[in-house]
Amino acid sequence: MRLGLRAAATDMLHAVTGRRRIGRLFVYLAVLALVGAVDAGSALAAPEYLCNVPITMSDGVVLRADVFLPAPSGRFPTALTVTGYNKDAATSPAQGCAPGAGGGGEDSNMVAAGYAVMVLDDRGTGASGGQWDSWGARTQQDYQEVLDWIQRQPWSNGSVAGYGASYMAITALLVAEADAKRVAEGKPRAVKAVLTVAPMADAYRDVTFHGGAIDAGFIPLWLGLTTADTYEPPSTLVSDPASAANTYPGHLANGFQFAGETLLSAATGGNSAYDGPFYQLRSPVTRIASLRVPVMWQGGWWDIFQRGEPVLYEKLVNSPDKVWFQTPNYHSSTDPTIWAQMGIGTEEQVGLRWFDHWLKGANNGIENLPHVNLYTMGANRWEHPSTWPLPSARYTHYYLAGGKSGSSNSLNDGTLSTTKQTTPGGDTEPLLPASSPCSRMTFQWTAGLASGAGSCETDGSTYETSSLTYTTPPLKSDAEVTGPIIARVWAELNGASDATLIAVLSEVNPQGQSNQLTAGYLLASQRAVNRKLSTYAQGVMIRPWHPFTRASQQPVTPNDPELYRIEIYPTSNVFKAGDRIRLTIGTANTPATAPPIPDQLNETGGQLRVLRGPTYDSYAQLPVIPAGSVSTVG
Secondary structure (H helix, E strand, O other): OOOOOOHHHHHHHHHOOHHHHHHHHHHHHHHOOOOOOOOHHHOOOOOEEEEEEEEEOOOOOEEEEEEEEOOOOOOEEEEEEEEOOOOOOOOOOOOOOOOOOOOOOOOHHHHHOOOEEEEEEOOOOOOOOOOOOOOOHHHHHHHHHHHHHHHHOOOEEEEEEEEEEOHHHHHHHHHHHHHHHHHHOOOOOOEEEEEEEOOOOOOHHHHHEEOOEEEOOHHHHHHHHHHHHHHOOOOHHHHOHHHHHHHHHHHHHHHHHHHHHHHHHHHOOOHHHOOOHHHHHOOHHHOHHHOOOOEEEEEEOOOOOOOHHHHHHHHOOOOOOEEEEEEOOOOOOOOHHHHHOOOOOOHHHHHHHHHHHHHHOOOOOHHHOOOEEEEEEOOOEEEOOOOOOOOOOEEEEEEEEOOOOOOOOOOOOEEEEOOOOOOOEEEEEEOOOOOOOOOHHHHHOOOOOOOOOOOOOOOOHHHHOOOEEEEOOOOOOOEEEEEEEEEEEEEEEEOOOOOEEEEEEEEEOOOOOEEEEEEEEEEHHHOOOOOOOOEEEOOEEEEOOOOOOOOOOOOOOOOOOEEEEEEEEEEEEEEOOOOEEEEEEEOOEOOOEEOOHHHHHHHOOOEEEEEEOOOOOOEEEEEEEOOOOOOEEO
16 A cells, blocks of 8 residues: 555655654655545545644643544544654644645545544654654553543444554554453454555564564664654644643653664663563554554565565454555565556555545445465566465475585675575675665665666675675576575674674576565674574574573574574565676665674674585475466466
């Protein structure tokens, strides 16, 4: 779903600079939501706009929301989005949420379709009071109380649709989970369906850390965005100056306090550097099984939440209808031309049918959509497997081997073979403090903001020059790889007790261009695996579960071989005949990944020796899909 990421949002992204450029992109993802084209004849006359409506929480804090009603009287289903990016960031306080002002969250199309559209500033953001805590316990309690408030309003029919993109996608899932808690306490269900773009599953593993190393690309950018948005005076400055006087100083302080404390703790190896209750509370996947409502979401093969979007499908075990779309894009919308290949209508039409069916009882057939909808790169087509991971996958080992592939300028130019190696060997590379930023990883972990600039996005050969590469001969026939991937690497460290391991899967065309498809990350000292929580298929581990706790962290004994199971984030790609498959093992990823300072010190001056052969059978495990085993479109 694009959720209204229309041309206006794209134009805004290019028109503004610096902090505003980033901030308004995310604001527009929320405030231009949800559907695009609604038949003009369905428009309702005289909509009513309620700006900065106060909602008092049980602790006395006042939250503020803009509510847009199809008509002054009547009861309507509510389309709710909760934002932490200041719902009024694109307007002046004098404009407020006036229609056409550009920032209040009004979506005339959704209102015209008969929905009350409500945009709420999260606690401690925008015009809402309190302290921002990035989805802390008090904020999630707010969601329960806001749903209580909606159901008491004279304009509400009691039904709520949760929707949003990015931050707002996460809140939509957390609001639905808060509603599940309400229902368990005997209250009437409010959230009847959810529709999101780019939702997070696991707050630690999906984006904040990569394999135990800090996400140094997106997280500082995001914390800067949420903090910087507090510079915007609350829109109550004109309508309620007394409230603004209480709200604004607190916003200026609490954002910097939270961001500063979190980053400092993570960077110095404090509690924020490890998984635990803090991240689990903020992870929708922790409670996603409680959702017994339909959920539809769209993700990207290079999204910042690439890892978690498929996991949501696996864990939504009690949803009566779950529909997932995954396309080749960064943290943004799918390409409309790609979407059109399915022939099911525009994203906007699908989104409107989704809510109309589940909130209004419309008999429009939306419940018959396939549950899994993957756009497979290389073949450039939609695939609709029966479930995820794909039952037809053959988890094939591609062993790291010696010899020269003749296709890379890396430190070793090794080969990759489906035959288990009988000759022992190894390849050495330095533990680098930094790498070339010329790779798709840089674009992915800065949310695609620089995409389309230069060849680094589609050619990682510069990154590979300081790494180890292992490449197959040219393929004799097409080979599809769809699903979770593991790099199972034996290695030893020399002169160090820790290392940052980067595993990149690429497609190399006949001209030698190395196009990164996906990657995985692991801090060597966090190599421990919880086998019970790992994912298996056909009797083999297909996704390792690393605890990433202080207790699970163990320094590496120098010169002792260790096994590292590197979780490579899932993908879907057809390697064409004549292309090659390449696994790259690097030891740094600048600017996207950085180990905490204590771990970086343990790496300094060391070397990594990747082992191969009969005793230390290092390999990439790829989910190879037999031709014709999945229904396709396009």
